[in-house]
Amino acid sequence: MMLMASPAHVMASEAAHGEHFVKLEKVTLTYGQGERSVHALDETDLAIDKGDFIALVGPSGCGKSTILKLVTGLIRASSGYVFVAGREVGAEPVRVGMAFQNPTLLPWLKLRENVMLPLKIVPPFRQKYRAKRKTEFTDRIETLLAQVGLKGFSDKYPWQLSGGMLQRASLCRALVHEPQLLMLDEPFGALDQFTREELWAIMQELWMTHRPTVVLVTHDLKEAAYLANRICVMQARPGRIIDESVVAFPRPRTIAMSYDAGFVALTQRLRELIVGARPEKEIAQ
Amino acid sequence: MNPQLRRRMASAALIIGFFVAWELLCLMFGVKDIVLPRPTQILETLWTRLPAIMPHAAQTLYATLVGFGLGIVWGVLLGAFIGSSRLAYDVAYPLLVGFSSIPKVAVVPIFVLWFGAGTVPAVLTAMILCIFPIVVNVATGLATTEPELEDVMRALKASRLDILVNVGLPRAMPYFFASLKVAVTQAFVGTVIAETVASNRGIGNLMMIASSSFDVPLVFAGLLVLAVLGVGLYVIFSFIEVRVTGWALRKDEFAMG
Numbered sequence: 001m002m003l004m005a006s007p008a009h010v011m012a013s014e015a016a017h018g019e020h021f022v023k024l025e026k027v028t029l030t031y032g033q034g035e036r037s038v039h040a041l042d043e044t045d046l047a048i049d050k051g052d053f054i055a056l057v058g059p060s061g062c063g064k065s066t067i068l069k070l071v072t073g074l075i076r077a078s079s080g081y082v083f084v085a086g087r088e089v090g091a092e093p094v095r096v097g098m099a100f101q102n103p104t105l106l107p108w109l110k111l112r113e114n115v116m117l118p119l120k121i122v123p124p125f126r127q128k129y130r131a132k133r134k135t136e137f138t139d140r141i142e143t144l145l146a147q148v149g150l151k152g153f154s155d156k157y158p159w160q161l162s163g164g165m166l167q168r169a170s171l172c173r174a175l176v177h178e179p180q181l182l183m184l185d186e187p188f189g190a191l192d193q194f195t196r197e198e199l200w201a202i203m204q205e206l207w208m209t210h211r212p213t214v215v216l217v218t219h220d221l222k223e224a225a226y227l228a229n230r231i232c233v234m235q236a237r238p239g240r241i242i243d244e245s246v247v248a249f250p251r252p253r254t255i256a257m258s259y260d261a262g263f264v265a266l267t268q269r270l271r272e273l274i275v276g277a278r279p280e281k282e283i284a285q
Numbered sequence: 286m287n288p289q290l291r292r293r294m295a296s297a298a299l300i301i302g303f304f305v306a307w308e309l310l311c312l313m314f315g316v317k318d319i320v321l322p323r324p325t326q327i328l329e330t331l332w333t334r335l336p337a338i339m340p341h342a343a344q345t346l347y348a349t350l351v352g353f354g355l356g357i358v359w360g361v362l363l364g365a366f367i368g369s370s371r372l373a374y375d376v377a378y379p380l381l382v383g384f385s386s387i388p389k390v391a392v393v394p395i396f397v398l399w400f401g402a403g404t405v406p407a408v409l410t411a412m413i414l415c416i417f418p419i420v421v422n423v424a425t426g427l428a429t430t431e432p433e434l435e436d437v438m439r440a441l442k443a444s445r446l447d448i449l450v451n452v453g454l455p456r457a458m459p460y461f462f463a464s465l466k467v468a469v470t471q472a473f474v475g476t477v478i479a480e481t482v483a484s485n486r487g488i489g490n491l492m493m494i495a496s497s498s499f500d501v502p503l504v505f506a507g508l509l510v511l512a513v514l515g516v517g518l519y520v521i522f523s524f525i526e527v528r529v530t531g532w533a534l535r536k537d538e539f540a541m542g
Contacts, residue, residue: 072440096440104434108455108532120451121443157532173437183440 020083021050021213022071022181027080029066029239040066042238043080050180053207053214055228057221057270059278063239064217068183071215072096084181095122097174097182097212101189103166105158111169112154115141118177125177144172147209148202164195168202175206182212188223197255200226204252221267221274222258225249233270235277243273322502327509330502338491342510345476345488348404349514352411353472360416360468361461364423368457369449374424385417390478397483407479407487414475415468422464426457459533462526469518473511 029041041063048054056064069075070082073090082089097118105114119125119137129137145154148168158166167187174182184203188196204227207214218224224231225247233243245266249257257263304324310316311323318326331338367377389410396406430453438448480489488507495503 069436072436074436074439096442098437098440100433100437102431102433104431104437106434106452106455108458108530117451118441121438121441121447159532177441 019049020047021052021085022046022048022215023081023083024067024070025081025083027070027077027082029063029070029075030078039238041070041077042240044239044241046232046241048213048215050213051211052230053216053228054230054232055216055218055224056232056234057218057224057274058234058239059236059274060219061239062234062236062277064234065185066239068098068185068215068217071181072098072183094181095177095179097177097179099167099170099174099182099184099187101186103158103163103170105166105169105173107158109157110154111145111150111156111158111161112138112141114158115144115154115169115172115176117173122177141172141176144176145169147206148172149198164191164199167191167195167199171199171203171206175210175212178210179212182207182214184214184216184218186218187216189219196220196223201252201255203227208251221270224270225263225266226253226255226258231270233273233277242277245270319499319501322505326502327505331506331509334503334506338488338506338510341486341488341491341507342514344404344486345407345473345480345511346514348407348480348487349411349469349472349476352408352475353415353469355408356412356415356419356468356472357465359412360419360464361423363416364420364457364461365427365449365454367420368424368427369445369453374428381417381420384413389414389475390482393479393482396479402483402485404484404486406483407476407489410479411472411475415472418464418467418471419461422460423457426460427453430456459526459530462522462530465522466519466526469522470515473515473518477511 024044024046026043026045027041028039028043031038031040044063044067046067056067058064066075070077071084071089073082073084085094105111106117109117116133116137119133120129125137142151142154145151145168148171150165150168150172153161153165153169158169161169167190171187174184188199191199200223207227214228216224216227228247231245231247232241233245234240235242247266249263308323308325311321316323322330363377367373367381392413393406393410396409400406400409427449430448434452435448438452443451476487477489477492480487481493484490488511492504492507495501495507
């Protein structure tokens with residue numbers, strides 16, 4: 001079912017999918033083979049506009065992280081098509097940033113060098129890295145670190161910082177190469193409530209200044225409603241998107257807004273959808 | 286007195302105490318020096334026959350360091366290869382384990398057959414003895430890279446070489462240096478084995494000749510030279526290890542303090 005990358009087809013698909021930055025068409029993903037195979041994702045369609053911020057929520061094992069991996073080209077769809085910037089994933093010259101629940105910083109590098117890592121790898125920064133790592137790139141990193149509240153920490157090693165600070169640095173690393181596409185896989189999941197809320201505000205600000213296209217996977221419905229423009233609810237086994245809600249609250253949003261009636265109603269509705277979407281044997285337990 | 290200094294003094298006192306006890310027990314029970322020479326006798330032998338021992342020590346050190354250097358080069362290359370490819374891991378690991386189980390003294394005659402007696406078999410034996418710990422450690426360091434970190438790198442469209450240079454190799458450094466400390470002592474073992482079997486120079490050869498003429502103090506003097514050389518190189522590599530991979534060690538200190 002793989003798509004042939006003939007020039008004619010690429011042009012045709014660019015015309016067809018040009019309006020959406022990310023587009024999944026009837027994407028199915030099966031892990032394993034035969035009777036023991038797991039249907040992680042089943043004929044899923046999803047379209048994301050450029051500069052949009054969407055959140056994927058759902059019970060565990062519903063294929064949320066699978067969608068992230070498909071869009072970044074880390075895994076291939078068993079069938080169906082994944083397009084990014086109008087071309088099939090993998091072929092597109094799109095810069096991608098990723099952040100996970102685990103900050104995954106390199107322990108042998110200072111914070112500055114850790115954040116600089118993507119600039120060493122991704123074109124067009126890669127070519128300038130040797131010349132600019134001491135001047136222009138350092139300034140850029142200091143600005144970014146200051147934006148997440150880590151001013152003055154760039155000479156520290158990861159083991160000298162707390163979990164919340166590492167997660168901030170991890171966000172900086174995901175953003176430093178000005179990605180068009182930002183993939184967040186529960187980046188605030190392991191943090192305490194107050195740090196998390198602080199980072200929501202920072203994340204919103206970063207998104208509003210840099211405007212990457214963001215896909216956020218989360219278990220936290222309040223987080224999804226606070227950050228995203230659109231929330232997709234997924235069901236598990238087989239993974240599928242069962243509901244999409246547009247979040248219309250004005251920006252910049254505040255924590256106080258999360259106690260408004262409209263906000264609470266939204267998270268309540270999402271919650272009911274997810275409870276209903278859990279696989280039956282889990283409910284029985 | 287701070288605790289660290291006290292700990293060091295205690296360990297130094299115990300080490301010196303060991304040799305003093307050896308000396309005293311030999312004197313008390315009248316042990317003949319042909320059975321077990323006293324430490325003072327060994328030192329005396331070492332001192333009076335130093336001009337004769339020195340060239341042998343230099344030869345052993347030379348062969349060991351060359352073998353060790355070759356072992357590092359091949360060990361890192363092989364370890365990087367094995368650690369970054371599943372297939373290479375599956376194929377090379379059983380071979381390596383099998384090869385390292387062969388007593389190296391059995392391999393020396395083959396080297397002598399190929400290259401003649403002398404320095405080359407000593408260098409090669411040192412190399413094959415120290416290669417195994419290096420390969421295993423480098424491969425382990427590379428294979429234990431966090432999958433999420435690899436995802437980050439692959440999402441940046443990093444090549445395999447990029448990942449190896451920026452993540453894999455630095456990550457494997459603590460493993461690598463830990464293996465060097467083991468490997469350098471193994472290299473000495475290899476050199477001395479080869480010198481004992483087939484060479485007319487080196488500490489191994491010196492000890493063999495000394496023992497066949499029942500010059501036991503000289504045998505022990507040779508052992509002492511080997512021990513000092515081994516400890517010296519171990520200390521040097523420990524020092525380099527702390528300097529290069531302090532991030533891995535400091536983490537422990539941090540956790541303790």
